[in-house]
Amino acid sequence: MADQEQPKTELESSTPLEQPGSTVTQVRTYKAKGRIVGMSIAVLAIWAALYIVASAIPALPVPGMAGMITLNAIMTAISGMILGPAAAIANAAGGIVSMILFPYGFSAGPLGFLTVTMGGLVAGLFMANKWVLAAIAEILIIGSWFVNPQSWQTGMWMVPLPYSAIALLVIVIKPVRDWVRNAIITQNKKTMWLAVFMMCIIGHAAEFLTTNTMVNWMFNLSWQYWVPTLPYWIMVDTVVILASTIVGVGVLVGLKKARLPLFPTILEK
Amino acid sequence: MPEPVVIQCREVNFLYPNGVQAIHNISLSIYRGDYIAFVGQNGSGKTTLVKHFNGLLKPSSGSVTVFGEETRDKKVSYLSRKVGYVFQNPDDMLFSSSVADEIAYGPRMLKVDPEQVSAKVESILQELDLKNLRDTHPFALSLGDRQRLAVACALSLDPEVFVFDEPTTGQDFFGSQSIMGLIDELHQKGKTVVIITHDMPIVAEHAQRVIVMNKGEIALEGSPQEVFSQVEKLQSLSLKAPQVTLLARALGESSRTILHIPEMVDWLQTRLPVTIKSGEELPHV
Amino acid sequence: MFSVSLKSRNSPLQKLDGRTKLIFLAVIFILVLLFTDLLYITALLALVLAAWFIAKLPTQPLKEMMQFFLWIAVIILIVQVFFYPGTTNLVHISKPVPAIGFSGYLTLEGILFGLAMVLRLVVIMIVAPLMVMTTPLPELMLALVKLKIPYKFAFIMTTALSLLPSIQNRSAIIQQAQLCRGISYDSGGKFITKLKASVSLLIPLILGAFRDSQTLEVAMNSRAFGAPIKRTFLLESRFTPVDILVIAGAFMLLTIGVMLRIRGFGVY
Numbered sequence: 001m002a003d004q005e006q007p008k009t010e011l012e013s014s015t016p017l018e019q020p021g022s023t024v025t026q027v028r029t030y031k032a033k034g035r036i037v038g039m040s041i042a043v044l045a046i047w048a049a050l051y052i053v054a055s056a057i058p059a060l061p062v063p064g065m066a067g068m069i070t071l072n073a074i075m076t077a078i079s080g081m082i083l084g085p086a087a088a089i090a091n092a093a094g095g096i097v098s099m100i101l102f103p104y105g106f107s108a109g110p111l112g113f114l115t116v117t118m119g120g121l122v123a124g125l126f127m128a129n130k131w132v133l134a135a136i137a138e139i140l141i142i143g144s145w146f147v148n149p150q151s152w153q154t155g156m157w158m159v160p161l162p163y164s165a166i167a168l169l170v171i172v173i174k175p176v177r178d179w180v181r182n183a184i185i186t187q188n189k190k191t192m193w194l195a196v197f198m199m200c201i202i203g204h205a206a207e208f209l210t211t212n213t214m215v216n217w218m219f220n221l222s223w224q225y226w227v228p229t230l231p232y233w234i235m236v237d238t239v240v241i242l243a244s245t246i247v248g249v250g251v252l253v254g255l256k257k258a259r260l261p262l263f264p265t266i267l268e269k
Numbered sequence: 270m271p272e273p274v275v276i277q278c279r280e281v282n283f284l285y286p287n288g289v290q291a292i293h294n295i296s297l298s299i300y301r302g303d304y305i306a307f308v309g310q311n312g313s314g315k316t317t318l319v320k321h322f323n324g325l326l327k328p329s330s331g332s333v334t335v336f337g338e339e340t341r342d343k344k345v346s347y348l349s350r351k352v353g354y355v356f357q358n359p360d361d362m363l364f365s366s367s368v369a370d371e372i373a374y375g376p377r378m379l380k381v382d383p384e385q386v387s388a389k390v391e392s393i394l395q396e397l398d399l400k401n402l403r404d405t406h407p408f409a410l411s412l413g414d415r416q417r418l419a420v421a422c423a424l425s426l427d428p429e430v431f432v433f434d435e436p437t438t439g440q441d442f443f444g445s446q447s448i449m450g451l452i453d454e455l456h457q458k459g460k461t462v463v464i465i466t467h468d469m470p471i472v473a474e475h476a477q478r479v480i481v482m483n484k485g486e487i488a489l490e491g492s493p494q495e496v497f498s499q500v501e502k503l504q505s506l507s508l509k510a511p512q513v514t515l516l517a518r519a520l521g522e523s524s525r526t527i528l529h530i531p532e533m534v535d536w537l538q539t540r541l542p543v544t545i546k547s548g549e550e551l552p553h554v
Numbered sequence: 555m556f557s558v559s560l561k562s563r564n565s566p567l568q569k570l571d572g573r574t575k576l577i578f579l580a581v582i583f584i585l586v587l588l589f590t591d592l593l594y595i596t597a598l599l600a601l602v603l604a605a606w607f608i609a610k611l612p613t614q615p616l617k618e619m620m621q622f623f624l625w626i627a628v629i630i631l632i633v634q635v636f637f638y639p640g641t642t643n644l645v646h647i648s649k650p651v652p653a654i655g656f657s658g659y660l661t662l663e664g665i666l667f668g669l670a671m672v673l674r675l676v677v678i679m680i681v682a683p684l685m686v687m688t689t690p691l692p693e694l695m696l697a698l699v700k701l702k703i704p705y706k707f708a709f710i711m712t713t714a715l716s717l718l719p720s721i722q723n724r725s726a727i728i729q730q731a732q733l734c735r736g737i738s739y740d741s742g743g744k745f746i747t748k749l750k751a752s753v754s755l756l757i758p759l760i761l762g763a764f765r766d767s768q769t770l771e772v773a774m775n776s777r778a779f780g781a782p783i784k785r786t787f788l789l790e791s792r793f794t795p796v797d798i799l800v801i802a803g804a805f806m807l808l809t810i811g812v813m814l815r816i817r818g819f820g821v822y
Contacts, residue, residue, distance in 0.1 A: 034771065034780040041706055041713075041779070042771035046763045048714035049721045053759075057725075059752045063745045071752060093710040100686050100694070101715075109678035110583060154655075218587060218678065219630050219671050224637045224654055243749055250364060250757040258408035260764040325730050346736040354734045360765070361724065362731040364757035378736030378750075408761060422735065 037086045037128070038266045044090040047083060051075050051094030051116070052101065060243055062236055069240055072098075076116045077203040077244035080123020081184055081196070082251060084263035085130070087120030111214065119207030126171055126202055127263055129181065134202075135171045141206055142168070145213045153223035155230075159212060162234050163205035163241070170198050185264045187256060193249060200244040208237060272300040275430055275461055276322050276352070281331035283317055283485075291317040293485040294331070299463065301429070304456050306476035307465045310507050314485040315465045319432055322463070323352040336429070346379060353423030357435040359415040362422060363407040368399055371407050372421045379426070393421045397451070413444050420451060430461040437468050449475055473497060473511045473528035481506060498526040566796070567609035567688040572697025574797040575685045578605075581804040585811045586677045589820035592670040599677050602684060609688050619679050627672045634668030635660055667822055691715065696789050705785060713770075721763060728758050 034041050054071035061068055072094075079087035095113025118141060125134035145151055145160050170176050176198075182188070183195035215221065226233075255262040276299040283292035291314045299305060299322075307315040320326040321333045324345045333340045335351050356362065365371040369390050376386045394400045397417050402410065407418055416436070423431065433452060437445040449471060456462045466472060472479055472493060479496040481489035483506045489496050497503070497510040500518065509515070510526075517527040517536060527533050567575070586598050606616070637654075640661025650658040686694070695708045729739050732754045739751050774780075793801075814820050 034774055036706065040767065040771045041710060042767040042774055043764065045710045045713035046717060046721075046767040046770070048710055049717040050760060050763055052714060052718060053721050053725055054756070057755075059755075060748050061745055071756060074752070074756060089707060089710065093707060093714055097711050097714050099682060100691070110579060110682045219675060220590075220667075221630065221633055222637055222655075224656075225629065225633045239745075243752060246749070246753050247756045250366070250753060251760050253366060253406060254364075254408045254757060254761045255764060257406040258761060258765070260761065261767065320730075323734060325733065345733040346738070349734045349736065354731075356727065356731045358727075358762070360762045361728045361758055362735065363761075364754055375735040426735075 036089055037084055037124075039083050039086040039090075039261060039263060043261045044083065044086055044093070047075075047079065047087075047090040048094035048097060051079075051091060052098050055094075055098050056102070060239055062232070062239060067236075069236060069243075072116070073204070073207075073240045074244045074247050076119040076207050077123075077200040077240060078196075078248040078251060079116075079120040080125075080203045081127050081199045081248065082255070082263060083120070083124060084128050084266070085121065085124035086263075087124040088117045089120075091116040091120040109218070112211075115207050115211040115214065118210040119203045122167070122171075122206040123199055123203035124263075126177070127181065127184070127199070128267070131171055131177055135168065138164070138168050138171060138202075138206060141209050141213070145209055145216070148213065148216050150216055150220065150222055155227040156223045158230055159226050159233070160209050163201050163237055164209050166198075167202040167205040170202060181267075184252065185268050187253060187264075192252075193245065196248045196252065197241065197245045200241045200248055204237060204241050204244065208233075272302050274298045275301050275303075275336055277332075277334045278318070278321070279332045279334075281318070281321065281328045281333055283314075283321070283326060284329045291485050292321075292328075295485075295487060296331075297480065297487065297490075299430070299461065301461055302456075302459060304462045304475065304477040305464070306472040306479050307463065307482060308467065308469070308472060308479060308508060309482035309488075313482040315482050316434060317485075318482070319434070319463060319465055320354075322348075322430070322432060323354050324348040325354070349375075349428065350379070350426045351428055352430040352432060353426060353428035354432045355419050355423050355434065355436065357438055359412075359419035360408075362419060363415065366406060367404050368407060368410070368418055368421075369394065369403045371418060372425050375422055375425050389425055389427075393424050397421050397424070412440070413447055416440075416444075416448055417451065420448075420455075424455075428460075430463065431455055433462070433464045435466055436464060437466065437471055445471065469497075469509060469511045470513075473514070481508065493528055494526040497528060565609045565611075565688065567605060567684075569794075569796070570688075570800060571791050571793055571797045572689050572693040573700055573791070574793070574800050575689055576697055576701065577801055578804050579681050579685045581808045582677065582681045584808060586674050586681075588811055588815045590667065590670055590674075590822055591820045592666045592673065594814075594820040595670050595673045595677065599673050599680075602677055602680050606680065606684055609684065611684070611687055615683060615687070616680070619683070620676075623675060623679060627675055630671045630675065631668040634671055635664045638664035638667045640664040640667075663822055670822075692789055693791065696787060696791050699787075700791060706780075709779075720766075721759070724762060725755065725759055728755055728762075731758075 036044065051072050054075050057071045058068035059071045075094075076091060079091055083090055092113050095116045099110065099112060118137065122134050122137045122141070125131070125137065142160055142164055150156065151159075170180060179191070180195045180198045183191040184199065188195075252262065252264070254260075256265060278295050278297050281292055281295045282290065284290050295318060307319060309315050317326060321328060321340065322335065324335075324340045324343055324347075327333075327341050335343075335348055340348060363371060365374055372390045372393055373386050376389060377383075381389075394403050397420065399414070399417060399421060402414060407415060410418065420431075431452070436448045436452065440448065445468070452462055452464065453475060464471075464476065476493055479489070479491060479493050480487055481496060481503070488506055489499060489502065497514050500510050500515065503510055511528060513530055513533050514527055517533060520540075522536060527536055582598060582602060586595060589595055589598070636656055638661065639655075639657075640663030642662035643657075643659035644662050644665070645660040646658065647660060648656075648658050650656060689697070691712070695712050698711075699705055699708050732751070733739070735754075737751050737754050738747060739755070811820075
C-alpha cells in the first residue's frame with residue numbers, strides 16, 4: 001500500500017482499482033501528518049491560544065520598581081521544555097495572532113513575534129538534544145546583538161551577559177547539558193527544580209536578547225539608556241525566570257501525571 | 270421552630286458589564302439545613318444568582334446577606350469560609366503537587382495556624398476517603414477522585430453552606446451516585462446544600478426544595494412534588510419532569526407526583542393483578 | 555478583552571488583496587528602518603496616515619496607541635536629544651560630562667534624530683493595525699498561505715484564534731475558583747502573593763487546555779487533517795488591476811528608497 005502512487009486528485013482516487021474479473025480490492029492509506037517534531041498540531045494551536053490569553057494578563061510586579069510583567073513571558077520561557085523545537089512554531093503563531101488582536105502590544109512592531117520564536121526555538125532544540133543547533137542559534141542571537149555598532153559602547157557588553165552567557169554555557173558544556181536534560185526527562189525530584197531553572201534561563205535569555213537586538217536596531221538606544229537601566233532589566237529577567245521555574249515544574253509534573261502530551265515524555269520513549 | 274436564614278436575597282438585580290440583565294428582582298431565603306436545587310435552561314440566571322452567595326458577583330441593586338452580613342463589602346476569601354463553592358470542572362482549581370497540599374492550600378492562604386491545617390487535612394482525607402491518595406498528584410487521580418478532592422478543598426475552609434455547580438455533568442451513573450452520596454452525607458452532617466443542575470432525576474431523588482429559574486426570575490418554587498406535578502408549566506419553561514413522573518402520569522396516576530423508581534414500583538404493585546417479588550418469573554397475561 | 559480586526563467598511567483598502575497589503579506593510583517597514591532622516595520618515599508617516607484615512611478607519615485607536623507608547627517615545631527622544639553626537643549646538647545645558655557622553659549642549663542633530671526615531675516608532679506601530687483593521691482574518695490567513703507560508707502554520711493561527719473565547723472563559727472560571735480559596739488577583743499586593751496567584755492560574759489553565767487538545771486532535775484526524783492531497787480553499791483571492799498597481803508602486807517606492815539610501819540620502 002505504501003508503494004501505491006498517490007492519486008493526483010480526489011476524483012481520481014475514487015476510480016475503481018480492481019480489474020474486471022479480479023477479486024482484489026486495493027485500499028489506499030496514508031499517514032496523516034498532523035505532527036510537527038513529535039507534537040500534535042492541536043497542542044501547538046492550544047499553546048498559541050494560551051499564549052495570547054496570557055499576554056493580556058499583567059500579573060507580576062517588578063519588585064521595588066514600576067511596571068508589570070505579563071504571563072506570556074512565563075509561557076515563552078517554559079515553552080521549549082514542554083513542546084520541544086515545535087515551541088518556536090507555537091510561539092510564532094501566538095505572537096502573530098497577538099499582534100493581529102493587539103497590534104500595539106509589541107515594541108518591536110510587526111516582527112515582534114520573532115522574539116518569542118527564538119525563545120522557544122533555542123530551548124526546544126536544547127531539549128531535543130540538538131545542542132549544536134541550539135548553540136548556533138544562541139551565538140547568532142548574541143552575535144546579531146554585537147553587530148550593532150551601539151553594542152560596542154561603554155558598558156554595553158553587560159547587557160547580554162547576565163543570562164545569555166549562562167544559557168550558552170549550559171548548552172555547550174556536555175556534563176551540564178546532559179544533567180539538565182536528564183533531570184527534566186526523568187523528573188528527578190531532587191534535581192528537577194534546578195534543571196528547570198536552567199531551561200527557563202535558556203528560553204528567556206534568547207527572547208530577551210532578541211527583543212533587545214531588534215529594539216536597538218530600530219530605535220538606536222545607546223549605552224546611556226541601557227547601562228543605567230540594566231539593574232531593572234536584570235530584576236525583570238530574574239522575576240520571569242523564577243516564576244517560570246515554579247510554573248514550569250508544576251506543568252511538567254502535571255502533564256506527565258495526567259499522561260498528557262509532553263515533549264520530554266516523547267524523548268523518554 | 271423554623272431554621273434560621275443563612276442566605277437572604279432581597280430584590281436582587283444583576284447586570285453584566287455588557288448590559289445584559291441576568292437577574293430580575295429576585296427575593297428568596299435559604300434556611301439552615303436546606304437542600305435546594307436550582308434548575309432552569311442555560312442562561313436562566315441560576316449560576317449568576319448562586320455566585321452572589323459567596324461574593325463572586327455583587328448585586329447591581331438589592332442586597333444579598335450571608336449569615337446576616339451584606340456581601341457587597343465583603344471579600345470572596347472571607348465569604349468562602351461561610352459558603353463553599355465547588356465548581357463543575359475540578360481541574361479548574363487543582364495545581365498543587367499532592368492531594369494533601371491541595372487541601373491545605375486554602376487554609377494556608379487564609380493564614381490558619383499550621384498545626385490546625387495539618388489536623389484539618391488529615392480529618393478531611395479520612396472523611397472523604399482520600400487517605401490512600403494523600404501523596405498522589407491531583408492530575409493522576411480519576412475524575413471521580415478529582416471531584417472528591419475539589420469538595421475536600423471547599424470543605425477545608427469549614428463552610429456552613431455548600432454550593433455545587435452541576436456536580437453530575439460529565440459523570441457516568443456510578444460517578445453521579447458517588448458524588449451525590451457525598452453531597453447527601455454533607456447534608457446529613459448539618460450542612461446547607463445548594464446544587465445547580467440539569468439532572469431532574471437527581472433533583473427528584475435528593476433535593477428537598479426546588480427553585481426553577483427562567484430569564485433571570487424565579488418561575489417555580491417548592492418541594493419536588495409540588496414543582497414536578499406542574500408538568501405543563503415545566504414544559505413551557507423547556508424543562509421536563511423526571512421520566513418516572515411522566516410515565517406515572519401517562520399510566521393514569523393523577524393524585525400524587527411520583528418521583529422515584531421505588532415509588533413507581535409501589536404504585537404499580539397496587540395496580541397490577543399480581544404481586545411481583547424480586548427474582549420471580551412474570552406471569553403470562 | 556480582545557477586539558478583533560476589521561474596522562473599515564467599503565474602503566478602497568479593504569478591497570485590496572491580503573497579499574497586496576502584506577507587501578505594502580513589508581515595504582513601509584523596510585523603508586522606515588532604512589532611513590534616519592526626519593524628512594524621509596515624515597514622508598513615510600504621511601503616506602501611512604493617508605492610507606489610514608483612505609481606509610476610513612477611526613482615529614480612536616491612533617490616540618490609544620499614542621498614549622500606550624508615550625513613555626517609550628519620551629525615553630527615545632531624551633536619549634537622542636542629550637546623547638546623540640551632534641555638531642550644531644543649540645541650547646547650553648551644563649558643563650560637559652564626558653563620563654556619560656554628554657557634551658553640555660542640546661544639538662540640532664540630536665533633536666532631529668530623536669524626532670526621527672519617535673516618528674519611526676509611530677510608523678511601525680501604525681502600519682500593522684492598518685493592515686489588520688482592513689483585512690478579515692480568513693483573508694489574512696489565505697494571503698499568508700498564498701505567500702507560501704505552510705498551511706499547517708496558518709491552521710495553527712486560525713485554530714488558536716477560534717479557541718481563544720473558550721480559553722478566556724476557562725481563565726475567568728479558574729480565577730473565580732481560586733478566589734474562593736483566598737487567592738487574590740487584585741492589582742497591588744505583595745510580590746509573593748502575585749506570584750502565587752500567577753501559578754494558581756497558569757497551571758490549571760495549561761493542564762486543562764492540554765486535555766482539550768486531545769479531543770481536538772481526534773477531531774482533526776477524523777476529518778483527514780494532514781492528508782497528502784492538494785488542498786482547496788473556500789475563499790479564493792485573486793489580484794485585480796488595482797492590486798497590481800499598488801504592488802508595482804510599492805516595489806518602485808522600495809527601489810527608489812534603496813537607491814537613495816545607497817547614495818547616502820535619508821541618513822544623518
